[in-house]
Amino acid sequence: MFKVAKFFILLFFFTYCNNAYSINIIRDSEVEAMVKELAQPLFSAAGIDGNQIKVFIINDKSINAFVIDNNSIFIHLGLLQYSAEPYVLLGILAHEIAHISAGHILQMSGAMGYFQSIAMISYMVGLVSTIIIDPQIASAILLSGITLSSRLFFNYSQEQESVADSYALKYLDESGYDNSGMKEVFDYFKSIEHENTEGYFRTHPLSDKRIFAVQNYKVKNSVRPILADKLLRFKRMVAKLDSFFSPIHVVSNKYEGNSEYVNAVIHYRQGEIEKAIAGVNLLIQESNNDPYLYELKAEILYKAGNLSEAIKMYEESLRYLSEKNSYLVKLALSHTLLLHGDIKKAIFYLEQIVSVEPNNAFVWKYLSVAYKRNADTAMHYFALTKKACIEGNAKQFMKYAELAIKNLPKGSPYLLQIEDMKQLNQFLSTFKIYK
Numbered sequence: 001m002f003k004v005a006k007f008f009i010l011l012f013f014f015t016y017c018n019n020a021y022s023i024n025i026i027r028d029s030e031v032e033a034m035v036k037e038l039a040q041p042l043f044s045a046a047g048i049d050g051n052q053i054k055v056f057i058i059n060d061k062s063i064n065a066f067v068i069d070n071n072s073i074f075i076h077l078g079l080l081q082y083s084a085e086p087y088v089l090l091g092i093l094a095h096e097i098a099h100i101s102a103g104h105i106l107q108m109s110g111a112m113g114y115f116q117s118i119a120m121i122s123y124m125v126g127l128v129s130t131i132i133i134d135p136q137i138a139s140a141i142l143l144s145g146i147t148l149s150s151r152l153f154f155n156y157s158q159e160q161e162s163v164a165d166s167y168a169l170k171y172l173d174e175s176g177y178d179n180s181g182m183k184e185v186f187d188y189f190k191s192i193e194h195e196n197t198e199g200y201f202r203t204h205p206l207s208d209k210r211i212f213a214v215q216n217y218k219v220k221n222s223v224r225p226i227l228a229d230k231l232l233r234f235k236r237m238v239a240k241l242d243s244f245f246s247p248i249h250v251v252s253n254k255y256e257g258n259s260e261y262v263n264a265v266i267h268y269r270q271g272e273i274e275k276a277i278a279g280v281n282l283l284i285q286e287s288n289n290d291p292y293l294y295e296l297k298a299e300i301l302y303k304a305g306n307l308s309e310a311i312k313m314y315e316e317s318l319r320y321l322s323e324k325n326s327y328l329v330k331l332a333l334s335h336t337l338l339l340h341g342d343i344k345k346a347i348f349y350l351e352q353i354v355s356v357e358p359n360n361a362f363v364w365k366y367l368s369v370a371y372k373r374n375a376d377t378a379m380h381y382f383a384l385t386k387k388a389c390i391e392g393n394a395k396q397f398m399k400y401a402e403l404a405i406k407n408l409p410k411g412s413p414y415l416l417q418i419e420d421m422k423q424l425n426q427f428l429s430t431f432k433i434y435k
Contacts, residue, residue, distance in 0.1 A: 001028065001029075001296060024058070024060075026056075026058070026245075027057070028240075028328065029328040030237060031080070031240070031241065032055045035055045035089070036055055037230070038090060038226075038230070039093045041175035042093055042094050042097050042172070043097065044175070045175050046098065046171055047101065048097065048100060048101060053071055053073060054071060054073070055072075055073050056073070056074050056075070057076075058074050058076045058077060059245065062076050062078045062079075063076065063185065063188060064076040064079060065079055065093070066096065067096050067105065068105075070100050070105055073097075075089075075093075077241060077245060079092060080237070080238060080241055081238060081242060081245075081246075083181070086181075086231070086234050087178050087179075087181030087184070088184050090172065091172065091179065091181035091185055094182070095168040095182070096164075097168070098163070098164040098165075098166075098167035098168045099160070101167060102164060104164070162209075165210055165213055165214075169214065169217045174221060176221055177224075179217065182210075182214050183211055186207045187207070189210075190207035190211065193207055236261060239255065239261055240261070242255075242262070243259075243262045243265035244265060252266065260282060260283055261283060263279055264296075273304045276300050277301070280293060280296055281297070284297070289319075289320045291320040291321040294313045295313070295317040295329055297313045298332070302336055307336055307339055311333065311337060314332060314336065317329050318330065330350075330352060330353055331353055331363065334366060335366065337349070338366065338369065338370060343370055343373045347371070350363055350367045361387045364387040365383075368380050377407050378404060378408045381400050381403040381404035381407055382404040382417075384400040384403075385397060385400040385418060389425065397421070401418050
């Protein structure tokens with residue numbers, strides 16, 4: 001289910017301003033899997049390994065998306081909710097994928113050096129799946145000398161935007177996708193151009209030019225309609241986002257009681273747990289072992305305090321999820337197991353998670369708690385060492401590294417990892433990235 005990360009980023013705007021921004025990251029296994037499934041043909045057309053790309057949803061109602069490195073795409077909630085059909089989303093995804101394939105990330109201008117940029121990106125991605133981040137951690141992200149626009153993290157030139165548009169049209173064509181979504185979103189941008197001509201649109205081609213490019217693109221491949229099952233899953237994804245993140249009266253008016261899924265979530269949000277569970281049970285009975293319905297039921301049971309039943313439903317969800325889509329469910333299950341007192345099982349799943357996302361400070365924090373409760377002092381300190389390294393906290397890193405070295409057995413492979421982290425610590429300190 002949804003995990004929202006309050007991600008406090010303190011950035012000195014080298015050109016524009018030095019305001020602090022708070023970015024809320026929404027993590028949801030169903031949403032991320034759906035987006036990546038739709039994007040897979042685009043990744044293939046661009047020659048990109050989709051398995052290396054992570055998708056994050058920004059809790060922002062504006063219609064926007066951006067990339068911060070070659071492995072992460074951030075999509076605004078507003079874009080997903082605006083996309084009544086997948087084609088608008090696909091058009092924007094194709095454009096962002098084009099920025100990656102065209103190498104625009106590496107070409108970004110700014111007063112910061114390349115290594116500092118990469119360090120900031122790695123840190124953001126390392127923390128982005130944290131459910132709650134201590135605001136003190138944000139000082140590790142304190143950066144100066146990078147040119148940022150007021151709308152996006154990276155400021156592309158009009159030429160780069162035009163290149164991304166042309167690549168996007170090509171990728172949509174090769175994927176068999178209709179490019180009508182690109183025109184639709186450019187029509188939308190045209191309708192608001194007068195509101196921000198001096199900001200966002202200063203670095204983007206005017207929408208008339210972009211619309212002209214779409215209309216005059218010569219399609220080489222037949223458009224293949226998106227399968228009905230995939231369309232239904234996409235619409236449920238949008239309904240899910242609506243029902244969790246829009247005011248209840250807005251959701252009720254939009255769906256008019258015609259969606260059992262939406263009705264179940266509304267009952268949940270109103271504290272009517274029995275009605276919510278009854279609604280989800282009905283959906284489960286009608287589905288073919290839908291893992292995301294089991295996950296939804298687990299979340300409701302967890303919030304109701306029924307941890308043992310929540311654990312069963314999370315485990316049921318994992319039975320039907322592919323390994324690549326199981327990360328967030330395992331994280332929720334691990335958290336529930338820790339609360340329930342099943343420490344060894346929690347460690348089992350948490351260690352699986354860090355094998356996939358080794359730079360996730362939040363998971364290492366959970367592991368430090370689990371190891372401590374399992375009386376594994378050495379691994380408790382190692383987990384805290386890893387967490388401090390990811391967060392860029394040099395003082396905490398040295399403290400816990402020393403304790404971990406004292407407690408780890410001689411010849412432990414974790415001692416080598418600590419030495420590697422020390423070298424990284426020293427390197428980053430040279431660039432004044434660590435605090």
